[in-house]
Amino acid sequence: MTALGLASVGVYSVMSYVVRQRTREIGTRVALGATRGDIAWLVMRQGIRIAAVGTGVGLVAGLIAAQSLRSILFGVSASDPLTLAISAGVLVVTTLAACYLPARRAALVDPARTLAEQ
Numbered sequence: 001m002t003a004l005g006l007a008s009v010g011v012y013s014v015m016s017y018v019v020r021q022r023t024r025e026i027g028t029r030v031a032l033g034a035t036r037g038d039i040a041w042l043v044m045r046q047g048i049r050i051a052a053v054g055t056g057v058g059l060v061a062g063l064i065a066a067q068s069l070r071s072i073l074f075g076v077s078a079s080d081p082l083t084l085a086i087s088a089g090v091l092v093v094t095t096l097a098a099c100y101l102p103a104r105r106a107a108l109v110d111p112a113r114t115l116a117e118q
Contacts, residue, residue, distance in 0.1 A: 004094055011050065012098040019043060019102040026106050027114030036107035043106045047099030051092045059088060 019026070026039055066078035076083065 004090065007091070008094045008098040011047070011095050012101065014050075015043065015047060015099050015102040016105075018046070019106045022106075023109060023114050024117075026109045027111040030109060031111035031115060039109070040103040040107040043103035044096070044099055047096055047103070050099075051095035054095065055088045055091055058091065059084060062087075 026042075029039060029042075062084070063079055066073070070078045
């Protein structure tokens with residue numbers, strides 16, 4: 001549970017930083033006609049990519065590690081599909097939840113204010 005919390009804080013921090021770095025770009029997109037939904041989807045799409053790559057790498061690494069630890073596992077198989085599916089699902093949902101606040105903040109960017117800043 002602690003690792004999941006740390007992961008979500010890390011993803012939130014990175015996504016907040018990325019949104020802050022791209023504020024001028026987002027302001028320009030809004031000034032050119034992008035809707036709030038378009039901007040939120042732009043940020044969430046990046047979060048989905050992070051979740052997909054992280055889940056894929058984690059599943060492969062977990063399966064490799066489980067094979068080497070097979071002798072100390074009792075009562076479950078080294079590649080229990082239900083456990084893998086639930087853990088992957090929880091990780092994806094947590095990642096997307098961590099991306100939601102930065103996406104919402106990006107959608108509320110005021111284009112006049114961001115374009116006026118130098």
